[in-house]
Amino acid sequence: MxxxxxxxxxxxxxxxxxxxxxxxxxxxxxxxxxxxxxxxxxxxxxxxxxxxxxxxxxxxxxxxxxxxxxxxxxxxxxxxxxxxxxxxxxxxxxxxxxxxxxxxxxxxxxxxxxTTWEVDPENYPSDRAWYDQAGYQYEIDDALGYSADDYTAEEIMDLFKRYPGEIFPFDVSVSSSTFTDGAVFTLSDTIIGNGSAEPYETGDVVVTTTGTSVKFTVISDQYFDGPGSTIEFSVVEVDGEWVLRKTATAVGANQAAALGAEWAAEQTWNVQADNLRDIINKHGDR
Structure with a gap:
């Protein structure tokens, strides 16, 4: 009872x-x-x-x-x-x-x-051109070199949320100094290389969080991933060690960007993981 x-x-x-x-x-x-x-x-x-x-x-x-x-x-x-x-x-x-x-x-x-409802990315209102209709998914893990004996997942994610400008390997301008629910971030210079990057390398995302994750949802039309596309950064345990997992689902993506999306993402997120390790070493309590 x-x-x-x-x-x-x-x-x-x-x-x-x-x-x-x-x-x-x-x-x-x-x-x-x-x-x-x-x-x-x-x-x-x-x-x-x-x-x-x-x-x-x-x-x-x-x-x-x-x-x-x-x-x-x-x-x-x-x-x-x-x-x-x-x-x-x-x-x-x-x-x-x-x-x-x-x-x-x-x-x-x-x-x-x-920030309020769970909506299928395909159902977001969009104004994408016919050549911006690709889609892709990936999941990438980067080991952080720490276990539950060192930090909890929440402690590591708290550091991730507090230092976005130092962790991300591209320009991040913010409506909030930390990752908080509803904060809107403008991401710039996000595409490796030059050439046809503009106008796709800059776009706005809105943030939602849990104790162990930060999720971006694209809200801009002029970005290499279309509105409703998501990427979630989460701290999970794999083989007794904490990893930073990146889980992406893209809709309405630029065709050229989608072709090399996972390779480019690996280069970007490897640097991000290195930066997070530095933040843990610098600001962690252990």
Whole structure:
């Protein structure tokens, strides 16, 4: 009877925590959509002004050059042409601003989804091109040189979470100084070599954690792995020794990047494991 009551309390506690998480996510998405709607409305208002200027300039040029070329006024024509160029430039800037707003709202929604629900990566909203539809998986273990006699898995993962900038062998800019649930990190220079890396080498990921793991979920469209792709870094025991395991599932990946993904990942994560060993030696309590 006591065990049943304890189990019921545990289930109720988990249900309350899940409900609160869902409510928080819904509130975050609602605020994101309100801000997005305001931004789009402002862009449309500014665009309407520029469209009016563009149309007026085009009409002047048509009157000057087509309807009555004999009465061409160079000064008026030059002024109209400048107005047209300025209006088109302004419309281009507004289109870039709109694309940025679209990307931001998608990223925020994906981040809320990733930190609240378990969603199949294939079901994430995406705007990938036809040549960015590859997929791959891998699991890579790197021994850390320590056992349970030295540290617990939680202690090692705590160090991993506290020093992201020193552990990862590529640029990491953060919304948080450590790996915490909901933190968004921008990863840069993540592809080995040059050539066709841009724009695929930089992207945003949102973080979810457990006591022994950190998981990245891609929320950017312009990255070599598509939105919803995941990689989990976990400390697990293999043959009596702690290893740092990397478990990746990629969807909507760039075709060229996917071909050498596992080889490139091995090079990158080997360096990461070396860096983590250094952090353990430097900051560990043993």
């Amino acid at each position: 006591g065990e049943s009551a304890a189990g019921a309390r545990k289930r109720l506690k988990n249900l309350v925590a899940t409900t609160r998480a869902v409510e928080t996510a819904i509130g975050r998405v609602r605020r994101t959509l309100v801000d997005y709607a305001s931004e789009v409305a402002e862009i449309k208002e500014l665009a309407a002004v520029q469209i009016e200027k563009r149309n007026a300039a085009q009409q002047i040029l048509q009157d000057q050059l087509v309807d009555d070329p004999g009465a061409f006024d160079p000064q008026r024509g030059s002024s109209a042409n400048q107005q047209l160029e300025d209006a088109l430039a302004a419309l281009y800037r507004l289109s870039v601003r709109r694309q940025s707003a679209d990307s931001a709202v998608l990223g925020d929604i994906r981040a809320a989804v990733a």
